[in-house]
Amino acid sequence: MKTAAFSSVLVTLACLVSASAFAMAPTGQSSAKVTPDMIQTGSDIPAHWTQPEGNFDYVKRDVMIPMRDGVKLHTVILIPKGAHDLPMLLERTPYNASGFVPNNSPHMADAVWSGDKDWADGSYILVWQDVRGKYGSEGKYIMTRPPMGPLNPTKTDDTTDAWDTIDWLVKNITQSNGKVGMIGSSYDGWTVAMALLHPNPALKVAAPESPMIDGWMGDDWYHYGALRQVNLDYFTGQTTRKGKGESVPRDNYDDYTNFLEAGSAGDYADAHGFKQLPWWNRFAAHPAYDAFWQLQALDKLLPEHPSSVPTMWLQGLWDQEDIYGAIHAWEALTKAGHGANNHLVIGPWWHSQINRQGWHLGPLKWPGDTAAEFRQQVMIPWFNHYLRGTPMAKPLPQAMIYNAVEKRWDRFSNWKVASAQQLTPIYLQADMGLGFQQPAGGGDSYVSDPAKPVPYLPRPIPQKNDNWRTWLVHDQRFVADRPDVLSYTTPVLTKTVTLQGAPIADIFAKTTGTDGDFVVKLIDVYPGTDPSDPTMGGYELPISLDIFRGRYRKSFADPSPILANVVQEYKFRLPSVNYEFKPGHRIMVQIQSSLFPLYDRNPQTYVPNILFAKPADYKKATVTIEHGPDGHSAVLLPVVAHSTASH
Structure with missing residues (x-):
């Protein structure tokens, strides 16, 4: 009873407390006063925003530079604070000029992309410009707009646009010394080359890096008539919108499957809407090396x-995209x-690696960062020499080409052009x-089956490929065990074989088809074991390879069917090398008829335009590589008894 009474009292007290609290709660009317500054009826985004930049060590300018026809081109300029009498470095690009300054940092070297960090030390004014019709620039975009003439009836091209841009910069950037250097890789290297056709007098030095020079013969679009069909993603990325377009959507993870199931490259393109793209329609109408390409x-x-502009032509020894342009x-x-x-400069690099780190290339390791060292010790001092008048420690030789075996730069005062080489045949036996x-x-025969083309990398080969x-x-x-790949190998070498120049594939073959492709690879076969790096034991390292479309054996401009079962000669140049096959190694030559899906399949039946071959055109063919007497198949090697290089 006592406990129950006490509990009753507690309940009564709790109710009183609760009622009191309820009585003190807000009734909907706040006693706080609302003032005008609390109310916002417009947008929280101001019409104009200015970032305080008092601690920045540079000034960024976004300007629209007028061209001679009134079109204005978007240009980004970084000027070091306190700049006076500085040279300017210009890059013209279809890849978004603003993207070259990706970081909102108060420090110029941290603001720019990796390729420009060495230039952003406060001693250069850096300039990037969107080409016509791309990103922030006005005008119409035309893929690698041809020079004024039969293919371009207008009064402007990338030569005049570079001229007008440099003219404006010299007159309007008061912090400059009136001297300009141009640089750029790939498409941007092409814009440098275009500027050299009629350079502005203020352009004092230039460096086209891995430039697109001839898209049919051996740069991005074709190699000797064989289509590099993986670049169809580039077409949609560049020409479906003013900014960055999308790649072609994939049904399968493996591009080998995607392109094989699509049929021809033209069928693949048609299925993904390419007929809407003017560039593709022009491109597809000219599969041979006609006036459109020439x-x-x-x-x-x-x-x-x-031009008289000092020019450094750069590329990589293993440039997987533009291995043709600079050296040619x-x-x-x-x-x-x-x-x-x-x-000429050829480094131990993949495409555009000159602008990134260069410690290694795949399994090949170098004793230092070859790209950074070259930029800092050779390239920038060379630019400084022509833009500031500063002396160079060593004059730039005619050619600097990396020796990937000795792991050093070789300097040449007499690097020969391919047509002046002395060549030594190494014969298939x-x-x-x-x-x-x-x-x-x-002779040796194999069956080339378009339904089972030889891959250029082990499958699967995804579109976004880390091994590209x-x-x-x-x-x-x-691929060594495939029946459609022939591998010819020397005995183990007892002395060094040194190559300096461009090998020439000279293949005599007959086929049961009326068309066909020939892939020739020059390979260094490592000894079976390597104590210093076990993963390199028996490695088969390609040092030079390319593909040739058989219909062009007589003329690149006028293709013709191959005569079935008749021996024909297929002679074509391979990429240049500066290489030493060492004792204990072996030299190998591999031959095959496809390199898929990088290159489109040859149906092996002659059709007017392989891009639009029909399913019934794709047929097996028996290919026979001749040793003689109808033809002594060989690779003609630029063997030198003694290197003429200095170091």
Whole structure:
């Protein structure tokens, strides 16, 4: 009873407390006063925002520079604070000029992308510009807009746009010394080459890096007539919208499956809406090397309009995208008598690696960061020499080419153009042998089946492929056991074989088809074991390879069917090398008829335009590689007894 009474009292007290609290609660009317500054009826985003930049060590300017026809081009300029009498470095791009300054940092070197960090030390004014019709620039975008002439009836091109841009910069950037250098890789390297066709007098030095020079012969679009069909993603990325477009959507993870199931490259393109793209329609209508390609090949145009601008032509030894352009432009200018102001640099790099770190390339490791060291020790001092008048510790030689075996730069005062080389044949022999003695005869056959093309990398091969940059140094043992790949190998070498120049594939073959492709690979076969790096034991390292479409064996402009079962000669140049096959290694030559899905399949039946071959056109063919007497198949090697390089 006592406990129950006490509990009753507690309940009564709790109710009283609760009622009191309820009585004190707000009744909907706040005693706080609302003032005008609390009310916002407009947007919380101001019409104009200015970021305080008192602690920035540079000033950023976004300007629209007028061209001679009134079109204005979006340009981003970084000027070091307190700048006076500084040179300017210009890059013209279809890849978003604003994207070259990706970081909102008060420090110029931290604000720019990795490729420009060495230039952003406060001693240069950095300039990036969107080409016509891309990103922030006005005008119409045309893929690698041809020079004014039959393919471009307007009064402007990327030559005039570069001229007008430099003219504006010199007159309006008061912190400059009135001198400009141009730089850029790939498409941006092409814009540098275009500027050299008629350079503004203020352009004092230039460096086209891995430039797109001839898209049909050996840069991005074709290699000797074989379509690099994986670049169809580039077409949609560049030409479906003013900014960055999307890649082609995939049904399967493996691009080998995607392209094989699509049929021809044209069928693949049609299924994904490419007929809406003017560039694709022009491109697809010209599969042969006709006027459409010849009239925009810069290695032909540059010697016709030579400049006196000191120019450094750069590329990588294993450049998987533009291995053709720089060296062919340099060779053409040198042959025409303009070698004095044109220099060749080939580094141990993949495409555009000059602008990134260069410690290694796939399994190949270097003793330092070859890219950064070259930029800091050679390239920037060379630019400074022409833009500031500062002396160089060493003059730039005619050619600087990395020696990937000795792991050093070789400097040449007499690097020969390909047409002036002395070549030594290494012949395909019986029993899959390879040697410098001409064989008596014989041949080897394989069946090339378009339904089972040879992959260029081990499957699966996804669209976003981490091995894309380094596929040219991939171990070729992954195809060694295929019956449609022939591998010819020397005995173990007892002395060094040194190559300096461009090998030439000289293949004599017959086929049961009326068309066909030939892939030739020059390979260094490592010894079976390597104590210093066990993963390199028996490695088959390609040092030079390319593909040739058989219909162009007589003429690149006028293709013709292959005569079935008749021996024909297929002779084509391979990428240049500066290489040493060491004792204990072996030299290998591999031959096959496809490199898929990087290159489109040859149906092996002659059709007018392979891009639109029909399913019934794709047929197996038996290919026979001849040793003689109908033809002594060989690779003609630029063997030198003694290197003429200095170090």
